[in-house]
Amino acid sequence: MSGSGRFVDGYLLYLLARASSVASAEFHQQVRAQGVSIAVWRVLASLKGTDQGLTVGELARSCLANQPAISKTVDKLVEQGLLERNADTDDRRRVWVRLTPAGEQRVDSLIARAMDHQTRLLDALGPKNADILKAALTQLIDRAP
Template identity: 60%
Template sequence: MRDATAPRPPGADPAAAGDDGRPARFVDGYLLYLLARASGIASAEFHDRLKARGVPVPVWRILAVLKGTAGVTVGELAARCLANQPTITKTVDRLQARGLVVRITDAGDRRRVFVRLTPAGEMLVDELIDDAKAHQDRLVRAMGLGESRILVDALQRLIASAGSDC
């Protein structure tokens, strides 16, 4: 059995299984690490494309979440965009100043405010979604359609089982 503290020889596969069949390093089999790493790697190219268009990732996330809705509260945007509410509020302020979103007060409860895309916001997000779909198609082709569907299903079940209602 190999000494875990011994240095690996150059070129050795760090994810190679140990004698018990598990990855030699904890992180190589740790689900949360793998999810985060895969997300970072898979998102990097698309995020570079957003940056080239002058669209920050938080703006993309807000626009994408709003697409296909009649409006979403800032709290729900924060949860779905993986950001805190004050950050989302400031970003929505900037998007509203650019004419990409509007705030609509709920007629039944004036304390509730929904954020909704404007026609200009719809046009921008539609262009971005086309880019996102093309990027995703490349990832799906590299992985294979069957495995991609299994992964999407597994991730949806993981999210549902974690008790997230967003």
């Protein structure tokens, strides 16, 4: 690296984290304005489009959170009627978590806002760059152990 500029200005991990922070800030504000925490948003969004649902472990990985924290969030959402738990028919130790109809309705309104926000972000890049960015990020994620 040459002597000009800060190291982090060209460091991939910093750029990814900073881009995520900048891109998420406005949307997270909208989510909180709806009375929903970011943890709840991530759980609901992660479950959207899953027929059987996810296990708590899978949900924790999808939400980028630890399992105990996700378990507490799931407990709260089950009490609110937004999620349900179902024991696996083959392995009683495995429990599936999925959206209830009320949970589907709640997350659908948030997803509509998320899609609007995403459209604004990607429009700023242009369609070609947006496709390149999505493909590059997906490739990076797929290479993870």
